[in-house]
Amino acid sequence: MIESWVIDDGDTVPVPPGAVPKALRARVGRGLFETWLTSSSGRSVTFVTNTERAMVVLLDGEGDPGGHAVDPGAEGSSEGFVLSNGQHDKYPAQDTVAIDEAFRIVEHIVSTGSWPEDAHWAVDR
Numbered sequence: 344m345i346e347s348w349v350i351d352d353g354d355t356v357p358v359p360p361g362a363v364p365k366a367l368r369a370r371v372g373r374g375l376f377e378t379w380l381t382s383s384s385g386r387s388v389t390f391v392t393n394t395e396r397a398m399v400v401l402l403d404g405e406g407d408p409g410g411h412a413v414d415p416g417a418e419g420s421s422e423g424f425v426l427s428n429g430q431h432d433k434y435p436a437q438d439t440v441a442i443d444e445a446f447r448i449v450e451h452i453v454s455t456g457s458w459p460e461d462a463h464w465a466v467d468r
Contacts, residue, residue: 346382346383346384346386346456347382347383348380348381348382348383348388348453349380349381350366350370350378350379350380351378351379351380351381351387352378357383358380358453360450360451360453360454361450361454363380363446363449363450363453364446364447364449364450367390367445367446367449368446371392371394375427376391376392376393376394376424376425376426377389377390377391377425377426377427378390378391380449380453382456385403385404385405386401386402386403386404386456387401387402387404388400388401388402388449388452388453389402390445390449391424391426391432392424392442392445393421393422393423393424393425394423394442395421395441395442396421396436396439396440396441396442396445397412397439397440397441397442397444397445398411398412398424398434398438398439399411399412399440399445399448399449400412400467401452401458401464408467409467410458410464410465410466410467411438411464411465411467412439412440412444412445412448412458412462412463412464413437413438413440413463413464413465414436414437414438414439414440414441414444414463415437415463416437417435417436417437417439418436418437419435419436420433420434420435420436421433421434421435421436421439438465440462444462447459447462448462
C-alpha cells in the first residue's frame with residue numbers, strides 16, 4: 344500500500360509530494376506557523392517555523408516521541424516559533440533546520456515515507 348498524506352486541517356484530500364513546499368509556504372504566508380501532516384498509516388509530520396528556521400518531527404503514531412531534523416553545525420537558539428495554541432517556543436538552533444531544508448525534508452518524507460539520506464536527524468525515542 345502506498346502511504347498518502349493530508350494536511351491535518353480538516354481536509355481529506357491527499358497532498359501530492361511536489362505540492363508540499365507550496366502548501367507549507369502558503370500556510371506560513373497566512374500566519375499558520377504550525378502544520379501537521381497525517382498519513383494513511385497513522386504516522387504524522389510536524390512542521391513549525393519562525394519563517395527562517397523550522398522544527399520538523401516525524402512520528403510513527405500517537406504517543407511516539409519520534410525523531411526530529413537537526414543542524415549539527417548551528418549555534419545559539421532560535422525564537423519565534425508560534426504554535427497553533429498561541430504558545431511561543433524557543434529552540435536550540437541545532438534542533439531546527441533552515442526553512443528551505445525543512446520544506447525539502449517534509450516533501451521527501453511525504454514522497455518516500457522516510458528521512459532523506461543526506462539529512463541529519465535525532466531519534467527522540
